[in-house]
Amino acid sequence: MLAKGVALLDEDGGLLNDWSCHDDGKTAERPKPSVRVLAKDLSWELNRRNEVQVVVENDGTVAVDGFEVLYYYRDAQGDVADPEYYDTTFAKASHVAAGGDLYYISFMYKNVVLNPGERNAFGNGAKFALHNSDWGDGFNANDDPSHHGLGRDFAVADSIVVLDRNGNLLYGGVPQPRFADSVVVKNVSESRVTRVGDVVYVEIDAEGYYTLEIVNAVGAPQAKLFEGKWGEGTHMVVIPADKLKQGGYLVLRNGNVILNWQIFK
Secondary structure: OOOOOOOOEOOOOOEOOOOOOOOOOOOOOOOOOOEEEEEEEOOOOOOOEEEEEEEEEEOOOOOEEEEEEEEEEEOOOOOEOOOEEEEOOOOEEEEEEEEOOEEEEEEEEEEEEEOOOOEHHHHOOEEEEEEEOOOOOOOOHHHOHHHOOOOOOOEEOOOOEEEEOOOOEEEOOOOOOOOOOOOEEOOOOOOOEEEEOOEEEEEEOOOEEEEEEEEOOOOOEEEEEEEEEEOOEEEEEEOOHHHOOOOOEEEEEEOOEEEEEEEOO
16 A cells, blocks of 8 residues: 655655645544445345345555444244355354344454455455245235345345444344334433533433433443433433444333434534
């Protein structure tokens, strides 16, 4: 790799190379990791099964040290069988309930370093299949949020999610779960939670049993800050320093009712 921060001159002082000097009086910013996902579905029977191959490519300028790939699918009735894994080289595969009808398949590349321009598993990525337990025609691969735009040839798949090893979002968009009538999302636009540094102020308008927790970009709980009875009024909670990670979410619940969520910035 050419070092553009070093100037190479000829004997007369002429510039010989492509020189880039950072000198604007500000501290140089560390480049952020960047990846993209390429994916395809090899199945000819999308009404019975999918067969997805997922490849992560480092399209940035710095190495990515450990990452996780998430493929989201929906299963409201519990009809979908456990995933079949065909290629999980260097990855730990699992599937996780993300709440409501939403599930995801995880490929954790904990000890894999992806250098700029590289693709995971020598370019082969990971491969898996989903189908209903009875192999019936009721399966529809296109119902999966992460199946959006997939065909039989590799294409950029921004509906498949990549997290860094700390759970921060690197790529893709995280879908929201759809809940049965027993779970309600209420007044999420009203701010009941205010954060000032490492202190959270929670406005409660009715006595009840509340939970304040931190979840990551995919909704997985990271830390429970409070669980118990709160009366009407303002309550203060201190967030441990090691939990203040950019990209996490504060979630306030009253039983099964989600009252508020907000992202750490």
